[in-house]
Amino acid sequence: MLSLRMDGELLDRLREHAARRGMSVQDYVVRTLIRDDFDERFKTAVDETERFYGRAPDRPVPSGDPGPPGTGHGTAR
Template sequence: MDSTVLSLRIEGELFERLRAHAAKRGMSVQDYVVRTLIREDFDERFQTAVDETEKFYGASDTPGDQVRPSAGIA
């Protein structure tokens, strides 16, 4: 996998907030930002997959019509 450098200019207050969030997790600011971007990308791709599945099977307008697997939980 190739890697590319991305340089950002951000306000000092935002950087300090990011630094604080990263420190709580024992991470560098760079790792925290990359992890956040990866998570956001996953969420977006997952939502797209859900939307496509609903289009394929036809989304129900009423929640009671949906069949949900119980995984053996009554």
């Protein structure tokens, strides 16, 4: 169970967003939390993969460098 306190303005905005998607506010909030959690887990997995292959996440892939096999980095040949 999750309990949230929010002001009326935020609740109104959430109601509008949820209504556009044909969802309840509760379903909209839960779906947003799940999506954000997935995004964070995906980013962490990408960072760990890049560290494993020796490519720092803050270092851009040089042009023409295919990167490690199977990563899809670099330019297609």
